Amino acid sequence: MPTPSLQLLHSPLLWRGDQLARTRAIIPTDFSSLDHQLPGGGWPLDAITEVMLDQPGIGEMQLFFPALTRLLKEGKKLVIVAPPYLPYPPAFRWHGLDLSQVIFIHAADQKNNLWAFEQALNNAFCGAAFIWLSALEDKAMRRLQLAASKGNGLAIVFRPASIGMGSTWAALRLHLAADDGCLGVHILKRRGGGSPSPMRLSTAYAVGLPTIS
Amino acid sequence: MLWACLRFPELAVEVFERSNVASTPLIVVEQGSRPSVVAANRTAMQQGICIGMTVGAALALVSHATIKVRNPALETDALKGIAIWAEQFAPLRSLANPAAVLIEIGGCLSYFGGLRVLLKRMRDGIDELGYRAVMTVAPTATGTLLFNRAGFETTITDSRRAREALCKVPIQALDYSRRTIDALEAIGVKSIGDCRDLPRDGVARRYGQALLDMIDRAMGDIPDPQKPFVSPETYSGKLMLPAPIWDVDALLFGVKRLTHEMCGWLAGRYHGVAAMRLDLLHEDVPPTYFPLNLSTPTRTAKDLILLWRERLSQQKLPDRVVGIGLLTIETVPLDSQSLSLLKEKGSNGDDIDLLDRLRARLGDDAVSLLHTYADHRPESAWKQGAIQASVEPLPPAPRPIWFLTQPTALKSVGNEGWILLDGPERIEAGWWDGAPVCRDYYVARNPQGQTVWVFRDWRQHGQWFLQGLFA
Numbered sequence: 001m002p003t004p005s006l007q008l009l010h011s012p013l014l015w016r017g018d019q020l021a022r023t024r025a026i027i028p029t030d031f032s033s034l035d036h037q038l039p040g041g042g043w044p045l046d047a048i049t050e051v052m053l054d055q056p057g058i059g060e061m062q063l064f065f066p067a068l069t070r071l072l073k074e075g076k077k078l079v080i081v082a083p084p085y086l087p088y089p090p091a092f093r094w095h096g097l098d099l100s101q102v103i104f105i106h107a108a109d110q111k112n113n114l115w116a117f118e119q120a121l122n123n124a125f126c127g128a129a130f131i132w133l134s135a136l137e138d139k140a141m142r143r144l145q146l147a148a149s150k151g152n153g154l155a156i157v158f159r160p161a162s163i164g165m166g167s168t169w170a171a172l173r174l175h176l177a178a179d180d181g182c183l184g185v186h187i188l189k190r191r192g193g194g195s196p197s198p199m200r201l202s203t204a205y206a207v208g209l210p211t212i213s
Numbered sequence: 214m215l216w217a218c219l220r221f222p223e224l225a226v227e228v229f230e231r232s233n234v235a236s237t238p239l240i241v242v243e244q245g246s247r248p249s250v251v252a253a254n255r256t257a258m259q260q261g262i263c264i265g266m267t268v269g270a271a272l273a274l275v276s277h278a279t280i281k282v283r284n285p286a287l288e289t290d291a292l293k294g295i296a297i298w299a300e301q302f303a304p305l306r307s308l309a310n311p312a313a314v315l316i317e318i319g320g321c322l323s324y325f326g327g328l329r330v331l332l333k334r335m336r337d338g339i340d341e342l343g344y345r346a347v348m349t350v351a352p353t354a355t356g357t358l359l360f361n362r363a364g365f366e367t368t369i370t371d372s373r374r375a376r377e378a379l380c381k382v383p384i385q386a387l388d389y390s391r392r393t394i395d396a397l398e399a400i401g402v403k404s405i406g407d408c409r410d411l412p413r414d415g416v417a418r419r420y421g422q423a424l425l426d427m428i429d430r431a432m433g434d435i436p437d438p439q440k441p442f443v444s445p446e447t448y449s450g451k452l453m454l455p456a457p458i459w460d461v462d463a464l465l466f467g468v469k470r471l472t473h474e475m476c477g478w479l480a481g482r483y484h485g486v487a488a489m490r491l492d493l494l495h496e497d498v499p500p501t502y503f504p505l506n507l508s509t510p511t512r513t514a515k516d517l518i519l520l521w522r523e524r525l526s527q528q529k530l531p532d533r534v535v536g537i538g539l540l541t542i543e544t545v546p547l548d549s550q551s552l553s554l555l556k557e558k559g560s561n562g563d564d565i566d567l568l569d570r571l572r573a574r575l576g577d578d579a580v581s582l583l584h585t586y587a588d589h590r591p592e593s594a595w596k597q598g599a600i601q602a603s604v605e606p607l608p609p610a611p612r613p614i615w616f617l618t619q620p621t622a623l624k625s626v627g628n629e630g631w632i633l634l635d636g637p638e639r640i641e642a643g644w645w646d647g648a649p650v651c652r653d654y655y656v657a658r659n660p661q662g663q664t665v666w667v668f669r670d671w672r673q674h675g676q677w678f679l680q681g682l683f684a
Contacts, residue, residue: 055661055662055663056615056663056682056684057613057615057663057664057665057682057683057684058662058663058664058684059664059683059684060684061614061684062683062684077567079567083615084615085615085616085617085681085682086615086616086617086618087583087614087615087616088591088595088612088613088614088615088616088681089583089584089585089594089595090585090591090594090595090607090608090612091611091612091613091614091616092614093585093607094607094608094611094612099582099583099584099585100582100584100599102582102583103567103568103571103580103581103582104580104581104582104583105571105575105579105580105581106579106581107575107579108575108579112527112574112575112579115574116571116574116575116580119567119570119571120567123567125567126567177662178661178662178663179662180662181632181658181662
């Protein structure tokens with residue numbers, strides 16, 4: 001049983017100069033090959049993760065469900081802003097998420113969607129926030145990155161890959177593509193540099209039968 | 214017992230001034246054959262307006278001053294509002310003449326940590342409401358009122374000292390027939406002490422027993438009951454603006470006043486507000502109503518004001534606003550929390566529930582909670598709204614994350630590139646409510662590499678439809 005002071009050592013709020021990598025706030029993705037390539041060994045909890053997507057429906061959400069399940073078990077909230085389709089409640093329950101912790105936002109314009117996303121990032125009770133965006137000003141992205149740096153939880157921005165791969169304020173940028181029944185993940189930008197070669201992750205239905213439990 | 218008296222000498226102007234964010238010159242006049250100034254705000258006073266001036270003279274000095282006719286009904290409402298707000302301090306309150314509220318604070322001194330702390334809280338609170346009070350404390354209600362009317366801003370808790378001090382109070386402070394008081398003064402009776410020195414039977418015969426009773430009540434010699442003020446069961450406050458406005462910040466200034474009043478009422482009942490409504494009264498068009506539901510009931514004024522700010526900043530108003538109303542629709546019991554030393558929730562603005570903050574700005578339609586519903590038909594297996602925990606059985610097979618409420622017809626299923634991964638799952642239901650379905654669902658991969666949920670509709674000759682995407 002670790003004492004409270006020992007727990008403090010692992011808190012993301014504590015920063016020790018000599019151990020930059022260890023104190024980084026992350027949550028494992030549960031995909032070991034991906035964890036291996038991500039700085040700190042998981043999704044960053046104090047930075048924006050930008051996901052460039054060829055098209056929806058290729059397993060992009062599967063990538064985050066293991067981490068989400070864990071975050072929501074801690075009683076945190078999940079905020080989903082401007083998803084491309086109606087998020088189907090039975091599917092969320094199928095993945096073990098408690099729907100009373102999930103807030104869906106569909107505001108009238110992008111300004112309000114961005115505002116809602118930023119509110120979610122600023123809120124300590126919000127464990128994860130997702131937003132789907134196409135065009136985004138550099139300034140707005142920087143604002144989001146600032147809000148995310150408070151370290152309240154997962155901050156995922158989905159953008160269509162078709163808008164091009166300009167520079168980004170996000171700390172982590174991935175490109176997802178369908179790859180012969182698997183999910184092709186290409187890390188385009190990460191803290192610490194380097195761009196590993198694309199990898200294939202098998203999500204559910206990769207082998208033709210449901211593997212979700 | 215210990216009574217505090219809060220008297221509001223400038224209530225006539227404060228009922229308008231309290232929502233005057235820019236503090237523009239404002240004068241209150243009494244109607245009559247020769248209307249004259251009965252009250253004016255600080256700005257007007259600084260520009261040379263005096264009480265008793267004719268309206269013409271006042272306007273000659275300050276031509277852009279707002280003129281309001283004195284409104285006694287509004288003043289009474291304001292006084293009641295203060296009595297409602299004061300419920301947070303003590304259960305026994307009473308309205309007194311003129312423009313005063315009496316509060317029995319003897320029973321709650323230790324709860325608030327002593328007289329000084331309590332008086333400071335009251336003074337700060339009154340300031341937030343937009344009033345200025347003359348405050349006195351004495352062991353009897355009549356006594357504290359006498360001190361207050363005489364302008365002795367004293368706080369006396371000891372009854373012997375209170376009696377001594379009361380003897381020095383001028384007889385003019387008594388709320389009694391003007392003629393009698395003048396007659397007493399004419400024979401050299403200047404103070405209450407002088408009056409007590411006179412033979413009692415003679416005073417009673419000449420000036421009435423009621424005069425002696427009043428002094429005895431103040432001294433604490435005979436019981437001094439007060440008519441208790443009873444707060445309404447729901448809060449409903451109203452505020453008239455000095456001039457019609459568009460500006461949201463100016464509006465919020467008034468909303469703030471009412472919110473503080475409401476929170477005092479809530480604190481007195483150990484309740485939190487779960488639903489409330491803001492009414493904006495316009496000049497020519499019907500009022501605009503803003504209902505606001507809170508998922509986490511609260512009575513913290515700061516948080517509620519923040520929510521109103523979000524809500525109002527997003528609104529287009531149909532007309533200028535002349536008045537504000539705030540009322541509670543639903544309140545629920547809430548444990549005491551404001552006095553706790555350590556905040557249990559996180560810091561920096563997390564005190565308001567995220568959901569409430571989002572709803573306040575984006576509106577209820579843009580923010581939704583969803584839950585599952587026990588129905589085999591996929592389009593009926595979910596509903597809007599929050600419930601604590603879904604207990605419906607899970608569907609027998611995985612469901613897609615993205616759902617198309619209107620399935621789109623597909624022509625090419627079965628062609629080159631399509632792979633059926635799982636299925637069929639037969640769903641045949643709904644014959645009882647007029648929306649029957651008979652479908653075979655499959656999980657498939659389309660030529661673009663998306664994993665999709667498709668079905669053959671046997672009520673439409675086996676036509677293929679796209680129902681969702683497994684993201």
